[in-house]
Amino acid sequence: MGHQRLIGYLVWAAVFGALFAWEGYALARGGVAAGYPTLSDTARAVMRYPVGRWVLFALWLWFGWHTFIRGWHFLLREGSGQ
Structure with missing residues (x-):
């Protein structure tokens, strides 16, 4: 592993x-x-359209979830006292 x-x-x-x-x-x-x-030029071109803004927002949420939340099992446990 x-x-x-x-x-x-x-x-x-x-x-x-x-x-x-x-x-x-x-x-x-x-x-x-x-x-x-540059990356900012690319982001500016994508964010020119509302659909592009939503796609970048969804990617940002997905990245944040997989980076910071997914491994935190203590927040997702069922029951108390564990």
Whole structure:
């Protein structure tokens, strides 16, 4: 089980590393004007439409649930005294 957890951490580190690398590259090249949209440019384009706002909100809730709440079994126990 510990080996799978390590692989999961490495995958998430690679995903966030790629996002940060793209953001740095896009900012260094001049952003959307030079053909390299930053993450904020992408979010702005998605949030231009109400459906996009709802989708980003749903993703934010999903990410928060899986990051902070899902593993907290003590909040979800039935009965008292446990």
